[in-house]
Every structure is written in structure tokens, then in C-alpha cells.
Amino acid sequence: MRVLIDECVDPRVKNILSDHQPATVHEKGWGAYSDGSLLAAAQNEFDVLFTIDGKLEHQQNLNHYRIGVIVAHVPKNRLAYYKAMETEILAAIARVRHREVIHVG
Numbered sequence: 001m002r003v004l005i006d007e008c009v010d011p012r013v014k015n016i017l018s019d020h021q022p023a024t025v026h027e028k029g030w031g032a033y034s035d036g037s038l039l040a041a042a043q044n045e046f047d048v049l050f051t052i053d054g055k056l057e058h059q060q061n062l063n064h065y066r067i068g069v070i071v072a073h074v075p076k077n078r079l080a081y082y083k084a085m086e087t088e089i090l091a092a093i094a095r096v097r098h099r100e101v102i103h104v105g
Helices: 011-015 035-042 079-082 087-093
Strands: 003-005 021-025 048-049 066-071 099-105
Touching: 003 035, 011 021, 011 079, 035 048, 035 066, 048 087, 066 087, 087 099
Parallel strands: 003 021, 003 048, 048 066, 066 099
Antiparallel strands: none
């Protein structure tokens, strides 16, 4: 899977997702995009958006985009918290489908 890591996520999460063609929003130069513009651009290059923005699914109509979303619930945006959930995150990536939101953590 091709995974885009949202700008609100610790970019070192990329190391956990190395088997899934990860890239960060910053690497793509998409940091200034609104959520809707980001989803529109991402759907053309990625299968999954990985974020900690729990409001995204309520603010955007995900039925308009061909991308899945995984929302991680971590106490702090630090790599150690993502590593503790690594198995759950990887399982979610394996099963997420377009226009679907999966919450982990």
C-alpha cells in the first residue's frame, strides 16, 4: 500500500511503515493544502492517509475521494506511542479500503 503520512503525525512514523511506500505531506510539498485539497491530491498517488486528526471524517465527505483513512489515537505525537501500536497500525493498513476510516489505538 502507498501511505501518505499527514503533517500532524510525527514524520518518523515513516520508519514503521517502510514496507508500505510511505511519504509525508511535507515531502510531497502539500503542507499548505486544506484537508479537501490534500485528499484530492493524495487519492491520485496514495491508497491511505495516516493521520491523528479525528475530526477529518466529520469535516470531509470521504465518499468523494478514492483513499482510505487511518486515524491513530495516541496520547502524545511521539514515535514511541506509534511503535507501541505498530502491529495494530500495520493490520489497519492491510485491511483499509477506499472511502473507509479505521481508528487505531
